[in-house]
Amino acid sequence: MSPDDDATLLAAVARGRVEALRVLHHRHAPWLRARLARRCADPDLVQSAVQDTFVAVWQDAGRYRPSEGAAGAWLWTIAIRKLLSALRGRPVPVTAEATVTESAEDLVLRAVEHGDLGTALNRLSPDLRAAIQATVLDGLTVKEASRLLGVPEGTVKTRVMRAKAQLRELLT
Numbered sequence: 001m002s003p004d005d006d007a008t009l010l011a012a013v014a015r016g017r018v019e020a021l022r023v024l025h026h027r028h029a030p031w032l033r034a035r036l037a038r039r040c041a042d043p044d045l046v047q048s049a050v051q052d053t054f055v056a057v058w059q060d061a062g063r064y065r066p067s068e069g070a071a072g073a074w075l076w077t078i079a080i081r082k083l084l085s086a087l088r089g090r091p092v093p094v095t096a097e098a099t100v101t102e103s104a105e106d107l108v109l110r111a112v113e114h115g116d117l118g119t120a121l122n123r124l125s126p127d128l129r130a131a132i133q134a135t136v137l138d139g140l141t142v143k144e145a146s147r148l149l150g151v152p153e154g155t156v157k158t159r160v161m162r163a164k165a166q167l168r169e170l171l172t
Contacts, residue, residue, distance in 0.1 A: 006071030007064070014062035025054050028072065032079045035140075040083055049083035056082070068126040070150045073134065080138060120170040124163055131159035132167070 006027070012020035029050055036046045056078050064074050121129055134145035135156065142160075146153040 007066040010057070010061045010064045010071055010074075013057060014064075021054065021058055024057065024075075028075050029054070032075065035076070035138075036079060036083050039080075039139075040087065045083065045086050049079055049086055052082040052086075053079040069130040070148070072148045072150065073130045076138065076148060077133070116171060117167070120167050123170060124166055128159050128163040128166065131156050132163040135160050 009020045134140045
């Protein structure tokens with residue numbers, strides 16, 4: 001099987017085509033693993049997140065909408081959420097003197113998902129939201145986001161600039 005784009009592969013996965021999932025895995029697992037490894041030093045957790053990502057793709061490929069953004073961005077969103085879920089599920093060693101406080105990243109992610117910022121992000125167009133998520137929330141460079149989203153670097157910069165302007169408007 002050699003479909004020419006990821007949207008075609010995801011549609012085939014939604015129809016139960018195992019070979020399409022294999023092609024997607026072969027195409028995307030290496031860069032997902034590399035990106036996740038930049039956020040987590042535990043290779044077992046990274047590998048588990050990648051595997052969980054493709055299980056989720058197998059189960060939910062029918063939910064992907066090409067009009068809402070590139071397939072790579074959709075896969076990345078699943079992968080980073082799987083990693084964050086795995087990290088949140090890990091027991092935190094606590095000594096008698098230690099107090100458990102929420103990390104700054106957890107506070108920000110909760111605000112993004114459930115606060116005013118999350119509401120504002122959801123009001124952005126899919127293209128603008130994908131650009132701001134890739135560069136700001138996921139910490140990718142413009143060049144990395146360009147490859148991930150399948151658009152030129154200048155387009156990423158423009159989308160991020162427009163997204164920030166719209167977010168400022170929405171949050172004031």
